[in-house]
Amino acid sequence: MHTVAAGTLAYDHSDAGTRDNAVADIDVFRSLLERSGLCLASLDLRLRVVEANDDFVAQFGHSRETLRGRSFYELLHPGVHGPMRRQFERLLDGRRHRFVEHLAGVGPRDAVFTGDITGIAVHAPSGELALIVVVVNPEKNDDANAVVVDRNRILTELDARILEGIATGESTVRLASRLFLSRQGVEYHVGTMLKKLKAPNRAALVSRAYSLGVLSVASWPPKVSPDYVK
Missing domain, CATH: 1.10.10.10 (Winged helix-like DNA-binding domain superfamily/Winged helix DNA-binding domain)
Structure with missing residues (x-):
């Protein structure tokens, strides 16, 4: 049995009952989307933002409208694009169900923040990969220590x-x-x-x-x- 977890987000990807587990994946994601304290979004298979909760919107300093359809890479500092691409590729080709990686994101006023990101593969009732859920866990730094830099x-x-x-x-x-x-x-x-x-x-x-x-x-x-x- 393979279990994927990120905080309270846990998915069972065992072969038995794959269809039921896939439905549970989607349902659990929906129920957690607006849960306070989780900085969470879903991405399509081209890694564009589909949905994001209030914590995620605030962390990256965008509105829901400007986030929707935006490439997730546009929210990251280019310096972490390489390792992030490798992790997402493993999810997309089925080599992994979950990853945890260091993150350098760009928030409000172009302030770079650091932390960890968990990426989770979520499957449709058919068993096919439907979307990627990302849970961002930023480090707790005060504003005085925020680094404001040119993105490039x-x-x-x-x-x-x-x-x-x-x-x-x-x-x-x-x-x-x-x-x-x-x-x-x-x-x-x-x-x-x-x-x-x-x-x-x-x-x-x-x-x-x-x-x-x-x-x-x-x-x-x-x-x-x-x-x-x-």
């Missing part, structure tokens, strides 16, 4: 190289030598990035960069996503 480009090429060096543990002296800068020049670029990502120090800068998808979690040495470089 927030770093210069030099910023990106310095951030990659910091993430590998390079010193200011080493960075200055390798990038043909003065120590003051390196510190200037580091200070600019600290302000942009609202990080108090270098360790927090690297952590915030990973959480936003600026630094890819799938590469070593660390690499800044081209989507963030001007």
Whole structure:
């Protein structure tokens, strides 16, 4: 028996009683759509928003009318598109019934928020995949720490190289030598990035960069996503 769960959202996808379970999938989704505390939406098989509850609408800063029919990727920072596509592809081709992935979404006033997303495959009474339910669990950050960035480009090429060096543990002296800068020049670029990502120090800068998808979690040495470089 395979059970898919996201908080209180649980679906049984065992072979026995597939039709009954599929109907239950749809019914459970409908009953949870407006439940307080769940940031929830349904997507069609082209990953366009079909329905969204009040929490989801508020989190992403759109009206229901402007959300309906919009590609889900338009609500995400480009830096997380790659891993998100891979997860959705596994749902769509039947390799998985559920996934949990890191999320960097774009909310009101272009403020980037981070958190987790659960994607769940929901089947029609015929047993065919009917829609994808997404449950977003944003991290609880106060507005003062919200990062407001351009959706596509927030770093210069030099910023990106310095951030990659910091993430590998390079010193200011080493960075200055390798990038043909003065120590003051390196510190200037580091200070600019600290302000942009609202990080108090270098360790927090690297952590915030990973959480936003600026630094890819799938590469070593660390690499800044081209989507963030001007």
